[in-house]
Amino acid sequence: MTLSTSHRPPLVEEITGKLRELIHSGEWPLQQRIPAEPELMAALGVSRGTLREAIKALAHSGMLEVRRGDGTYVRNTSEIAGAAQRMYLDHTQEHILEVRVGLDTQAARLAARHATAGDVAAMRELLAARRAAWLAADFTAWARADWDFHVLVARASGNPLLHELYASFGVVFHDDLLRQQRRGGYNGLPHEGHGGLADAIEAHDEHAAVDSVNRNLNSCAEWLQE
CATH class of the missing domain: 1.10.10.10 (Winged helix-like DNA-binding domain superfamily/Winged helix DNA-binding domain)
Structure with a gap:
């Protein structure tokens, strides 16, 4: 019919x-x-x-x-992410990083409160993949695993809106990582904001989780100022 x-x-x-x-x-x-x-x-x-x-x-x-x-x-994975990607074109990297500070710290705090053992195990797997990719000089895979780790932390927060907003930074974050990697002497396996964050989340230590994120983002801010 x-x-x-x-x-x-x-x-x-x-x-x-x-x-x-x-x-x-x-x-x-x-x-x-x-x-x-x-x-x-x-x-x-x-x-x-x-x-x-x-x-x-x-x-x-x-x-x-x-x-x-x-x-x-x-x-993009959602309409929010699509709209955000268009909006980011009108803002500086510094402004984007300042917004990420709020989202990252809240995601870390809530993940330390709500993450399951399965969440932590998945984080460890991504960090292992990230390390293996860096050592193999597969920088695209390294950047993807790094970003997937941060998105997983946001998902483990238990707040689906925060997770969706955070995921909208994907393309920006990925491009920034690869630009950083191309600089001489760049350390692609920092413990801050990654291994330290996973440790804090596993220990359900909200304060340590936020501290780890702040150290990582402070290093990102310093990189942007160079």
Whole structure:
């Protein structure tokens, strides 16, 4: 049966919601290309026009990026992250870091209060991957593991809004890390804000967790001033 015009907007919204959930859940990873149109049309049981309208809506919100002749890629994990990425272009690195101070310290404090043993184990695994990548000179993997560690701390805070806001810094954080790495003498495996933070979270020591974050961010601030 052909859907009437009056039924089309709800169907587009339904498909947009399904695509959004695939991104938000991580089934479609960040920076990866989503399945081709024919595959999605068959899986979702919708027409090309409906699918394209849904993709267009998520591209407008900043979650997807349509690259002509190449496909559609996941750009951000939520509308908040997409809007934030556009907003960050209008602000300096110093301003962004000052906002991160508030989010990082609160995430660390709450993670020390709420993190589970599973959260801590996952943090240790990411730190091990981060170390292995740095020693192997795989700096892209190193930066990804470093960022994933910080996002995990935010998730372990137990505050989903804080986690979503923090995750919006992903591209900015990743680019800054790689710029730092290219400087001579840069230490890519600092204990502050990483190993020390994991230790404090495991010990449920909120004060030590915040101190560890502050030491790490102070070093970032010094780097920006050089």
